[in-house]
Amino acid sequence: MFRKTTSLMFRPVPALNRLKIHHPLPLTPRESAQLLNLLTISFRHQLDSEHPSFRTPHNTSHIPRPSGKPRRHSFSDGHHTDRHMRSVLNNPLFILPENGRMSRVGRDPMEVFDLAVAKGMMDTSRAKACLSAKKDKIVQSAIVDIRDGMKEAGAGMKVLKWLISSGTSNNNQFLRDHDFAELLMEYLVAEGLQEQAWKWIKRSFDNVTSAASMPFDDAAKLARREVAGPLRALVLAETQHHASFDAAYMCMSRAASYLAGAGSLELTTALQPAGLVLLNRTCMPRSSSSHPPPSESTFESFTSLVPVIIPKRANLFLAHLSLLHPSKPDAKLALDYLRTVDSMDEKEKSVAFKPINGMQVVIQLGLDAAKFLLEQGRHSEAEWTMNFLSTNFAKQLGISMNQRRELEHVKAEASSIEILAGISIA
Numbered sequence: 001m002f003r004k005t006t007s008l009m010f011r012p013v014p015a016l017n018r019l020k021i022h023h024p025l026p027l028t029p030r031e032s033a034q035l036l037n038l039l040t041i042s043f044r045h046q047l048d049s050e051h052p053s054f055r056t057p058h059n060t061s062h063i064p065r066p067s068g069k070p071r072r073h074s075f076s077d078g079h080h081t082d083r084h085m086r087s088v089l090n091n092p093l094f095i096l097p098e099n100g101r102m103s104r105v106g107r108d109p110m111e112v113f114d115l116a117v118a119k120g121m122m123d124t125s126r127a128k129a130c131l132s133a134k135k136d137k138i139v140q141s142a143i144v145d146i147r148d149g150m151k152e153a154g155a156g157m158k159v160l161k162w163l164i165s166s167g168t169s170n171n172n173q174f175l176r177d178h179d180f181a182e183l184l185m186e187y188l189v190a191e192g193l194q195e196q197a198w199k200w201i202k203r204s205f206d207n208v209t210s211a212a213s214m215p216f217d218d219a220a221k222l223a224r225r226e227v228a229g230p231l232r233a234l235v236l237a238e239t240q241h242h243a244s245f246d247a248a249y250m251c252m253s254r255a256a257s258y259l260a261g262a263g264s265l266e267l268t269t270a271l272q273p274a275g276l277v278l279l280n281r282t283c284m285p286r287s288s289s290s291h292p293p294p295s296e297s298t299f300e301s302f303t304s305l306v307p308v309i310i311p312k313r314a315n316l317f318l319a320h321l322s323l324l325h326p327s328k329p330d331a332k333l334a335l336d337y338l339r340t341v342d343s344m345d346e347k348e349k350s351v352a353f354k355p356i357n358g359m360q361v362v363i364q365l366g367l368d369a370a371k372f373l374l375e376q377g378r379h380s381e382a383e384w385t386m387n388f389l390s391t392n393f394a395k396q397l398g399i400s401m402n403q404r405r406e407l408e409h410v411k412a413e414a415s416s417i418e419i420l421a422g423i424s425i426a
Contacts, residue, residue, distance in 0.1 A: 029374070032382050036370050039389055043363055043397050109133035110155050117162055124168065127159050128180040131187060147190045147241040156187025160196060172204055175230055185237035189247075194234065198254075201230045205258055205270055212269040228273040231255050235274040239281045242291055248278050249298035252305055267308040275309030278302065283320045284364050293326045300325075320365045323372060334369040335381065338362075342388055349392075359396050363389060 113130040116122040138149035150156070163169040175181040188197055204227050211227045214220035231251070238248040252275060259267055285291075303321045307314045319333035341362060344352065353359045366389045373382035389397065 029377075029379055032370075032374055032379055032386070036367070036374060036382070036386060039370075039386060039397055040367050043367060109137065110153070110158060113155075113158065113162075122162060122166070124174050124177055124180050127162070128177065128183060131155055131159065131180075131183045135183070135186075145241070147243070150187055150190035151192075153187075154191065156184065156191045156193055159184060160188070160193065169200070172200055172226060172230065175200060175204075175233070176226065178225075178229060178233070181229060181233040182236055185233040186240055189234070189237040189240075197230065197234045201234065201255065202258055204228070204230045205255075208259070208262065208266045208270045212263075212266045224269050225273075228270055231270065232274040232277055236277050239278065239291075244292040245278070245282065245294045246298045248281075249294060249302040252278065253298075253301045256305060256308075264308055264311070268311065271305065272309050275305060279306070279309065279317055282324065283317065283361065296325075296327050316361060316365070320361075320368065323365070323368055329372060331369050331372050331376075331378075331381075334365055334372075335385070338366055338369065338385060338388055342392070359393060363393050363396060366393075 109130045113122065113127065116126055134153055134155050135150065138146055138153060141149060143149040163174065168174050185197055188194060207223065208227050211220065211223035214223055235248045235251050238251060239245055252271065255271060255274070256267070259270055262270075299321075303318065306317050306321065310317060316337060319337040322330050322333045341349065341352065353362070366385050370382045370385040370389070373379075373385060
């Protein structure tokens with residue numbers, strides 16, 4: 001058997017001696033864009049599979065539309081609100097006789113509301129079911145803008161009149177049902193009745209000092225929800241249906257003005273739930289949603305509140321908001337934050353990512369930063385950012401390693417060609 005001798009195996013090769021070690025070539029702009037697209041799509045799929053409610057609206061009900069056209073997103077048939085709504089609509093007390101104005105089939109939900117009010121049976125649970133059913137009808141209709149449909153329905157005004165006339169709105173206990181509060185606020189916003197909501201918000205702020213000073217337990221959690229809940233519901237409603245976030249940002253500034261002179265703990269107690277909703281909607285946009293850009297003034301007014309909204313993670317969100325500024329986006333704070341994270345050891349990272357969506361927010365920051373850097377032609381920084389993401393968040397990205405290797409193979413091939421071009425056979 002032929003065996004290579006030691007001297008032959010290690011005999012110097014002059015051409016190879018002249019070669020320098022070549023590190024892999026940087027990605028081309030096209031490859032960088034491909035990698036960013038791969039990371040972004042993979043991350044969104046991973047989020048949608050793990051946290052469907054985090055990025056997407058409620059599932060659609062499987063009710064065929066008369067027109068045969070695909071319907072918009074609606075409340076899920078399996079949602080507890082829908083089950084309750086069906087029980088209300090099927091209640092024998094709400095069924096008109098055969099010679100009544102309308103048969104049970106196709107009856108307008110707000111007619112059911114009127115009937116329940118007349119019988120003295122209305123409460124917030126039934127009102128919620130009627131509002132939900134009415135919205136479902138609007139969503140299934142041919143109307144283009146759901147908010148316009150809700151405005152035309154006038155259901156918010158009808159429920160508001162009942163709340164006032166029945167004395168239900170004499171205190172804020174009716175807003176403890178957060179599903180009802182959110183749905184009602186959505187109608188009030190559509191109908192331009194936000195000023196009534198502000199009465200409830202200001203009333204809830206009367207208890208901010210006592211709620212903020214309570215030792216953290218279940219009672220304190222309930223008290224803080226009652227303080228912050230009405231504002232959160234209003235801000236959430238202002239961000240619905242592809243609306244600009246200007247109104248939501250102004251809500252935060254207006255709420256802060258009512259708390260002038262309050263301490264930082266009180267401000268955080270009152271503003272944090274609504275502020276986190278708005279930060280989430282701003283920094284973690286839904287894949288199915290789009291909104292017009294906000295004005296510079298409202299955006300910056302909201303940004304100034306971030307240190308009291310989320311004191312411990314303000315630097316993360318300030319970095320992201322700086323990147324998303326409507327007229328002067330800047331990646332400096334984002335890159336500084338990502339480099340800080342990259343320098344952490346595993347224990348420090350686990351602490352930094354302790355909130356349930358901590359990693360997701362950092363990943364989205366990285367994706368947005370990479371996109372901005374590519375658009376600015378800063379390819380080396382964009383490539384570093386994408387390498388940071390794929391190295392630190394491979395599992396969370398759900399990225400296919402085979403797809404990643406394909407891009408690495410392209411880079412390796414390019415490097416090999418350059419090496420071979422440098423070899424001269426004497």
